[in-house]
Amino acid sequence: MSDTRRRRVPRPVREQQIIDAAIQVFAKRGYHAASVDEIAELAGISKPMVYLYLDSKEGLFLACLRRETERLVAAFQAAAGEAHSPELRLQSGLDAFFTFVTEHRASWVVLHRQASELSPAIAAEMAQARRAVMEQVAGLARAGIADNTGGTRLDDEEADFVAHALVGAADTLTDWMERHPEESPERMTLRLMNMVWVGMRNVLEGEVWTPGEAGTTGG
Template sequence: MQPDQHSRPTGRTKSRRLPRAVRERQILDAAVEVFAERGFHPASMDEISETAGISKPMIYAYLGSKDELFLECLRREAARLIDAIGEAVDPELGPDEQLWRGLQQFFAYVNEHRTSWAVLHRQASSQGEPFSQELATFRSRAMGLISTLLARATVDSQTPMTSEQLEPFASALVGACESLIDWWIEHPEHTADGMAMRVMNLTWMGFGDLIAGRTWSPAEPS
């Protein structure tokens, strides 16, 4: 019926016999793409295997079930994001500058990896137990960074706060960022730095200061 539809477009004839690591990367790339575009349930293993250019049995052999595949996507993308942010923060700086750098990097990363973020955040949060659990792990790592940072900043004040007390604030900060990204998608004319600045103004200064005309701005030439 369809006689000559074989042979992948990319010159690789047959493309067989690749090392396992490469295959796994191909599969995960395709999976992230398809999960991001369709959502977890509507994404079919058929489409993922076609996108990856690898037959379904291979996917099952390498990554297990659809759930495990999705979890693996989650872990990889989360690690990438955390790494990107971690590299940007310099513990020598003041707390507001550290937060600022982290936010800068966060929005820059999301800007460049929209699909990753879609998989990571929106899809994972809405599916049941195994995934939201994984997402929670990632989130708590991000929140841990933030609350530790803030805790250190209060150490010398009159009312030092434990990192545990600061956890809900970190959570709220993360949520604020996630929500702002939705707004950003509909207002793409703003820059990543502009978005980070908004978060600083809201969470460092607060509406009280904003209303009074006091805003936050980064220190002299970064």
């Protein structure tokens, strides 16, 4: 077994191993404090080899961001694609998101807690990833509302508003999840769907929140 490391490992496999190690170290230390030495050691290869595959610490971080964003979006899309109605698609998508965060904690820390300020390249990559997620969710919100109200449609602006609210809520709820490890991804999804989806449906059926209404029903 001791000569396993010496066998030639195909480049793509080696790269994935380095990215796996890098995610653990970036999540644990943060971008600035993370050292390529520690990443190389965890990946079981030499530091010059790490630089040969991914040419800088920034390059390493970008590779981590790209792979994990793709995984997260793919998980969301796959889950959302299976369900029959748009509303169920959003539910499945949210469930896939909370499952990803639970099962890939280190990946999520890298995606969630890192600054958009680390470098222009990283900022651009983060903004791009965020836009991709927003577009997915906005598409589901638009289609979902149309479906459940027999024709009423959110326009693009409104769907984008809903997507921002949903993505922001889900994003911040991962902090809540960290303090409630007993809560399953399914329960998280049900709680959030309860909070926003029932409301949106009722709004489209004519129930509108107004300050006046609140004033009269308040105890």
